[in-house]
Amino acid sequence: MRAGGVLAAGAWTPAWAQAGSVGIAARPEVSGDDIHLRIAHQMMTIDGRQSHAIGINGSVPAPLIRLREGQKVRLHVENALDEESSIHWHGLLVPFQMDGVPGVSFPGIAPRSTFTYEFPVKQAGTYWYHSHSGLQEQMGLYGPIVIDPATPDAAGPMREHVILLSDHSQLHPHMIFRKLKQQGGYFNYQKQTLAGLLSGRDQRAGERRAWGKMRMDPADVADVTAATYTYLVNGHGPRDQWTGLFTPGERVRLRLVNASAMTTFNVRLPGLAMTVVEADGLAVRPVTVDELQIAVAETYDVIVTPADDRAYALVAESVDRSGMALATLAPRVGMRAAAPPLRPRPLATMKDMGMGAMAMGSDDAMPPHDMSGHDMPAHGEAGHDMAAMNHSMRDFANAPEVKRTPTVQTIAPMPVDRTGEPGQGLAGVDHRVLTYRDLVAATRNPDVRAPARALRIHLTGNMERYMWAFDGEKLNEVTAPFAFLENERVRVTLVNDTMMGHPIHLHGHYFELVTGHGDHAPRKHTVQVQPGGTVTFDLTADAVGDWAFHCHMLYHMHAGMMQVVSVRPRDEGAA
Numbered sequence: 001m002r003a004g005g006v007l008a009a010g011a012w013t014p015a016w017a018q019a020g021s022v023g024i025a026a027r028p029e030v031s032g033d034d035i036h037l038r039i040a041h042q043m044m045t046i047d048g049r050q051s052h053a054i055g056i057n058g059s060v061p062a063p064l065i066r067l068r069e070g071q072k073v074r075l076h077v078e079n080a081l082d083e084e085s086s087i088h089w090h091g092l093l094v095p096f097q098m099d100g101v102p103g104v105s106f107p108g109i110a111p112r113s114t115f116t117y118e119f120p121v122k123q124a125g126t127y128w129y130h131s132h133s134g135l136q137e138q139m140g141l142y143g144p145i146v147i148d149p150a151t152p153d154a155a156g157p158m159r160e161h162v163i164l165l166s167d168h169s170q171l172h173p174h175m176i177f178r179k180l181k182q183q184g185g186y187f188n189y190q191k192q193t194l195a196g197l198l199s200g201r202d203q204r205a206g207e208r209r210a211w212g213k214m215r216m217d218p219a220d221v222a223d224v225t226a227a228t229y230t231y232l233v234n235g236h237g238p239r240d241q242w243t244g245l246f247t248p249g250e251r252v253r254l255r256l257v258n259a260s261a262m263t264t265f266n267v268r269l270p271g272l273a274m275t276v277v278e279a280d281g282l283a284v285r286p287v288t289v290d291e292l293q294i295a296v297a298e299t300y301d302v303i304v305t306p307a308d309d310r311a312y313a314l315v316a317e318s319v320d321r322s323g324m325a326l327a328t329l330a331p332r333v334g335m336r337a338a339a340p341p342l343r344p345r346p347l348a349t350m351k352d353m354g355m356g357a358m359a360m361g362s363d364d365a366m367p368p369h370d371m372s373g374h375d376m377p378a379h380g381e382a383g384h385d386m387a388a389m390n391h392s393m394r395d396f397a398n399a400p401e402v403k404r405t406p407t408v409q410t411i412a413p414m415p416v417d418r419t420g421e422p423g424q425g426l427a428g429v430d431h432r433v434l435t436y437r438d439l440v441a442a443t444r445n446p447d448v449r450a451p452a453r454a455l456r457i458h459l460t461g462n463m464e465r466y467m468w469a470f471d472g473e474k475l476n477e478v479t480a481p482f483a484f485l486e487n488e489r490v491r492v493t494l495v496n497d498t499m500m501g502h503p504i505h506l507h508g509h510y511f512e513l514v515t516g517h518g519d520h521a522p523r524k525h526t527v528q529v530q531p532g533g534t535v536t537f538d539l540t541a542d543a544v545g546d547w548a549f550h551c552h553m554l555y556h557m558h559a560g561m562m563q564v565v566s567v568r569p570r571d572e573g574a575a
């Protein structure tokens, strides 16, 4: 018998030496202390179709940047475009001048010029980078970052693959945005039909009338869908199917990155359990699930152990189930896993409308039919019927922080904490699904002080006019930033007054989710606030400077769902 250690050492090939994406082509990678990145227009081919894109060093997605914790890195970014550009290092703790948000942390990279970012690498894990200028991210300006730890990882060495998920459209992003502005539901081809009603797939008639009165469509789960998007794994469409190799029986680390502009994905590998070991780059206590929802801009590291000598599918369904990204894990090149069919599309529930408190103690999202559990009159008399609710769907008394502007179509009357739920559309699946509450930090939180004050921020929107904002104020209407004092500890509650999930990202900081894990709270840089739900986190504002704070749905941010967080030094007032 061979000793395990010998076996492990012999079987392990460092990731950077592997042809991980054989079956298609090796993904480019850059590393070292001086890294050169050139932003330029290019063509890319998806499932045999040519598209115009913006890439880096001739690659879409942009090359993998491989760093080591403790190094100092200089990234020389040349902008070969005729418009301003920028790169933001998503999740990296850098001085604010290096954070890469035009108008917030630096002036942007002017056309035909180079900007050098320079910062110490203070963390390890899986991250990504992307343009923070206009809608360039949708054009392909995104790529993965992997930072190797200074000391060996607790999980031990193993084969690994970066799984970068994204969404691609043949339409120019400005055209997508224009169509959303004209009609928020433009890309929703899954509207309810008479056929669907008769087959029992849609809501019952009474329930449907009620939703119609509120001018809302419960099939509106995603704004931009497979009607225009192809969903990609490492830049490859479902037909080309990116392939990652494994040896049967070995552990494989998958570094999942959701680099989409607009798509929440539900990820699973039928026949394989996933053990989640990292969230947003930081280690968590291992938790084994069969599926997880990954919001835009989140990362998860999971370990899978494919035992059989066969191909396994990696399936990332868009949350509205209009399409999927698909890849294969296989022991040999040329094998291909069959794609499971798309599951039935989810419909928004009462909880998604911010009426969670009416769910009568049920911890699960309510199935769509619960709203019409009792036969509903067309006009409102019964205490709890939909017509009565209609009147309370925009009651500013429920949200004194919110400005009375047209960006506020609805205010959740009874929002509830949904961090114990598996994410929209996943309440009914018959296997284990990750929830935020399953995440527990592997190490004690660096700051365990009780928060000194509380802040409540509403995520507001108007789907009909495609306006999105914090507290009813779009970025261009905001007069003052969210101000924090250096090292101040604040409890922030995000209230989602809309029917869409919003992945909220704060630059330059991690925050601790308040999910009942005390001094081992999971720390994140991006958190999905489910429709009609709330998320509470504690923040230590330890990075002085001005930081972007926004929804990571690209078109929501573009429409105004962004503000500035300003962390001011304590001694400033003394001068």
Ligand SMILES: [Cu+2]
Residues within 6 Å of the ligand: 468, 501, 502, 503, 551, 552, 553, 556, 557, 561
């Ligand atoms: Cu959003």
